[in-house]
Amino acid sequence: MAQHEVRSRPGLWTGVGVFVLVHFFVIAVVPLAFAQGTQGDGDDTLALFEQVYRFVERNYVDEVDPDVLIEGALQGLFESLGDPHSAYLTPDEMRGLTDTTSGEFGGVGMYINKPRRGDGVPEYIEIVSPIEDTPAYRAGLRSGDQIMTVDGVLTADLSVDEVVDLLRGPPGSDVRVMILRGENLEFPVTLERALIQVPTVKWDMIHGDIGFLRIIQFTPFTDDLVQEAIQDFENAGYRSMIIDLRSNPGGLLSGVVDVAGLFFDGGLVVETRGRIPGENQRFTADRGNLVKDDIEIVVLIDDGSASAAEILAAALKDRDRATLLGERSYGKGSVQQVRTLGDAGFRLTMSRYYTPAGTNIDHVGVTPDIEFVEPDLTEEEQQSYARIREEERIRNFIAETGEPSERAVEDFIRELRDDGIVLNERWIRRLLRIEVNRVMNRTEVYDLDYDLMLQQAVSLLEE
Numbered sequence: 001m002a003q004h005e006v007r008s009r010p011g012l013w014t015g016v017g018v019f020v021l022v023h024f025f026v027i028a029v030v031p032l033a034f035a036q037g038t039q040g041d042g043d044d045t046l047a048l049f050e051q052v053y054r055f056v057e058r059n060y061v062d063e064v065d066p067d068v069l070i071e072g073a074l075q076g077l078f079e080s081l082g083d084p085h086s087a088y089l090t091p092d093e094m095r096g097l098t099d100t101t102s103g104e105f106g107g108v109g110m111y112i113n114k115p116r117r118g119d120g121v122p123e124y125i126e127i128v129s130p131i132e133d134t135p136a137y138r139a140g141l142r143s144g145d146q147i148m149t150v151d152g153v154l155t156a157d158l159s160v161d162e163v164v165d166l167l168r169g170p171p172g173s174d175v176r177v178m179i180l181r182g183e184n185l186e187f188p189v190t191l192e193r194a195l196i197q198v199p200t201v202k203w204d205m206i207h208g209d210i211g212f213l214r215i216i217q218f219t220p221f222t223d224d225l226v227q228e229a230i231q232d233f234e235n236a237g238y239r240s241m242i243i244d245l246r247s248n249p250g251g252l253l254s255g256v257v258d259v260a261g262l263f264f265d266g267g268l269v270v271e272t273r274g275r276i277p278g279e280n281q282r283f284t285a286d287r288g289n290l291v292k293d294d295i296e297i298v299v300l301i302d303d304g305s306a307s308a309a310e311i312l313a314a315a316l317k318d319r320d321r322a323t324l325l326g327e328r329s330y331g332k333g334s335v336q337q338v339r340t341l342g343d344a345g346f347r348l349t350m351s352r353y354y355t356p357a358g359t360n361i362d363h364v365g366v367t368p369d370i371e372f373v374e375p376d377l378t379e380e381e382q383q384s385y386a387r388i389r390e391e392e393r394i395r396n397f398i399a400e401t402g403e404p405s406e407r408a409v410e411d412f413i414r415e416l417r418d419d420g421i422v423l424n425e426r427w428i429r430r431l432l433r434i435e436v437n438r439v440m441n442r443t444e445v446y447d448l449d450y451d452l453m454l455q456q457a458v459s460l461l462e463e
Contacts, residue, residue, distance in 0.1 A: 002358055005052060008463045011052075014248050022201050030155075031201070032077065032334075032438065034447075039420050041052040041442045049073070053069060053070075053073070054072050055068060056069065059393065065177075065372050069298055071088070071090070071344075072424075073114050073460060074088040075087075075088045078346060078348075078448065081349075082112055082290070083349050084113055084115070084160070084390075084424075085334055085347065085349050086159065086334050086336070086346075086347060086348045086349050087159070087160075087346065087347055087394060088344070088345075088346045089161070089338075089344055089345045089346055089347065090161075090344055091342075091343035091344050091346075092165070092367040093161045093164075094340070094343065094344060094345045097145060102183075104302050105195050106168055106169065106170065106171055106193060106195055106196065107164075107167050107168040107193060107242025108134065108135045108136045108167050108191040108193055108194075108196075109130060109131040109133075109134020109135055109136045109137060109194070109196045110127050110128075110129065110130045110131060110136040110137075110167075110446070111127070111128040111129050111130075111131070111135070111140060111249040112125050112127055112128060112147070112160055112163060112164070112219075113125070113126050113160060114125065114159065115134075120421040122148075122156040123156050123346070124146040124147060124148050124155050124156055124180060125146065125147040125155040125158070125160065125163045126143065126144065126145070126146050126147075127141055127142070127143060127145045127146070127147065127304075127328075128141075128143060128249055128304060128306055128330060128332075129143045129247035129248065129249045129304035129306065130142070130247060131196065131198060131199075131216070131217075131249075131303075132199055132202075132214075132247070132444055133199060134191055134194065134196055134407065135191040135192060135193065135194055138434060138435075138437065139189050140431065140434055141179065141189065142183075142247075142304070143179070143247055143302060143303050143304025143330070144303055144304070145179050145181050145295075146179070146180040146181075147163065147177050147178070147179065147180075147188070148177075148178040148179070148180050149177065149178040150163060150167060150175060150176075150177050151166065151175055151176055151177075151462065152164040152176075153166060155162065167193075168193070169193050169197045169248050170193065171193055171194050172192065172193065172194075173192070173193050174190050174191065174192055174193070175190075175191050175193060176188060176189070176190045176191075177189050177191065177299070177462035181382075182376075182382070183388055184379070184382065185377075185382040186386065187385070187389040187390055188389065188390060196219055196352055198216075198219075199216045199217070200215070200216055200217050200218075200219050200221060200222050201213070201214065201216065201222060201225035202216070202443075202445045203229035203230060203232065203233075203445065204231070204445040204446065205236050205238065206242070206446065206448065206458060207458070207462070208236070208237075209236075209237060209238055209239045209240065209463075210238065210239070210240050210241065210242060210285040210458060210461055211229070211230070211232075211233035211236070211240070211241040211242070212241075212242050212244065212445065213226065213229050213230075213233075213241060213242065213243050213244065214244040214446070215243065215244070215245055215248055215309070215312075216248060216257070216461065217248060217249060217250070217251045217321045217375065218248075218250060218252050218255035218259065218308040218309070219251055219252060219255055220252060220254070220255060220368045221254075222251070222255045222258070223255065223258035223259045223261075223262065224258050226262060227262060227290060230262065230290050230291060230382075232297040238295070238296075239295070240295060240296040240297070241291065241294075241295055241296070241297045241298075242297075242298050242299075242300065242454070242457050242458070242461070243297060243298070243299045243300070243312075243316075243322070244298060244299060244300045244315055244446075245299060245305045245309040245312065246300050246302040246304060246305060246326065247302065247304035247305070248304070248305050248306070248308075248309035249304070249306050249307065249309070250308035250309055250310075250332065251281070252308065253270075253308060253311075253335070253370075254452055256270075256308035256309075256311050256312050257269050257270070257283045257284075257285070259283055259286035259312060259378070260311075260312055260315050260316075261286060261289075262289060262290040262291060263285075263289050263290075263291050263297075263316065263322075264285040264289050264315075264319065264321065264441040265285070265289045266284060266285050266286070267284060267285055267319065267356070268282060268284055268315075268356045269283050269284060269285055269315045269356070270291035270311045270315060270353055270354065270355065270356070271283070271351060271354040271355075271356075271358075272335055272351040272352065272354070273351055273352055273354055274335075274350050274351030274352070276350075279335070279351035280351070289395055291401040296323075296325070296461060297321060297322035298322065298324075298325055298452055298457045298460055298461060299312075299316055299317075299321050299322045299323070299324050299325065300326050300454070300457060301313050301324055301326040301327065301329050301368060301426075302326050302327045302329070302453075303326075303327050303328065303329065303330055303365075304330060305326075305329040305330060305366070306329065306330035306331075307330075307332045307333075309329070310329045310330070310331075310332065310333065310353075310361050310365065310366050311353060311355075313329065313366050314355035314356070314357075314359070314361060314366045315355065315356055317366065317369065318355050318356040318357040318359075319356055322461070323369050323370065324366065324367075324368040324369045324370070325368055325369070325370045325372055325453065325456060325460065326366040326368050326370075326371070326372050326375055326453055326456055327371065327372070328345055328366065328368065329361070329365040329366040330364070330365055331361055331362060331364050332366070333352055333353040333360055333362030333363070333428055334349045334351070334352050334353070334362050335349065335350055335351045335352065335353065336348060336349050337350050345375030365427050370456075370460070372452075372453050372456050374452060374453070377427075381420050381422055381423050381424060381427075381443055383441070384420075384421045384422050384423040387422055387424065388421065388431070393421075394428075394431045394432060394435050395435060397412055397432070398432065398436055398439055399439075401438065401441075403436050404432070404436075409429065409432060412428075412431075412432075413425060413428055416428065420437075429449075429450060433447070433449075433450065440462065
């Protein structure tokens with residue numbers, strides 16, 4: 001029956017034959033044209049692109065907006081670099097970038113990235129660091145956590161900027177994320193969006209003679225606040241100092257160079273090297289040090305310490321000015337510039353950082369002098385932690401009791417034990433304190449009770 005139908009319609013075969021020949025011609029000739037174009041200079045390649053663009057615009061089966069074609073080509077151009085820090089930015093993304101760099105924006109409060117893992121591993125969005133005193137920070141999210149879904153949308157299929165759009169929303173509204181911690185621990189977290197104000201510096205005294213300086217991010221005002229902190233330390237008679245750079249995502253290069261100048265009497269802080277001469281620069285401490293040479297310094301770093309935070313840590317280490325304690329840092333040692341294209345724009349990696357010892361930290365990080373890593377949870381403890389988060393046991397308990405008494409805490413821990421929860425008591429108490437601070441809108445400069453790395457730093461200085 002099918003053969004009879006074909007024979008009775010020769011015109012159809014003619015049309016199909018022409019289609020096959022044309023289709024074969026396009027497949028055979030277009031790669032040849034691209035090969036010829038790539039053998040010439042950039043002008044030849046651009047001319048080839050224009051030919052393809054015009055052909056698609058005029059001949060595609062549906063009418064297509066030229067702006068959509070150009071935007072898609074620009075996105076592909078930056079994706080071809082294989083650099084997660086270089087990207088085309090739509091007008092909405094440019095507005096979001098402006099909100100973030102202005103120091104105030106609506107969202108949940110974390111810096112994120114999309115690492116390229118390869119080997120078939122899903123490329124979820126990774127948390128570089130939560131911003132202190134924000135919903136993400138108070139929810140206990142940590143550097144290295146992976147966001148698997150946002151309100152049910154899988155992040156493996158999305159860009160960083162698309163995930164940022166999903167996380168942002170009206171203050172007071174909720175967003176639900178599924179977190180992957182380590183290789184197997186999965187748990188949901190509901191975050192209430194807020195107006196995010198990016199903090200920069202906190203400080204206080206520990207045991208009367210240790211100045212504790214927490215640098216959260218580097219801005220144009222960071223060095224002024226650090227100077228104020230150092231003056232307070234001097235007035236209090238400090239003999240040593242702890243600089244906490246954990247979960248510090250970086251910030252302005254000028255900000256970290258100015259801060260470094262408070263610890264060095266001149267000399268190199270960091271060097272940038274790029275392909276064009278204008279990107280090769282040396283940044284030096286251009287004023288006398290405010291912190292005296294006899295003040296011992298311990299710097300705390302972790303895998304959330306990135307970019308400008310790594311510059312300060314590396315400079316203090318390379319110039320024998322401080323002891324680094326903690327984990328290997330994130331390894332974000334490249335410099336981006338943002339350029340506008342009308343309402344849109346792009347960011348492009350232009351150079352890389354090099355420490356005073358000539359080391360490039362990009363994708364490598366800064367190695368601490370003394371390694372200190374929080375003990376890992378056992379598989380059983382991970383299951384208990386996931387269950388506590390899933391059932392919101394901590395949040396519900398604090399909602400019922402407010403700030404609980406010691407007896408109420410002990411009864412709560414006993415109740416968890418009777419219910420099969422085996423999580424370490426220190427973890428439970430720390431989660432309770434974080435939740436109380438969140439509910440009471442209370443900020444602590446440091447937590448000497450449950451912060452093991454800080455305890456180690458204090459012991460090191462007191463010894």
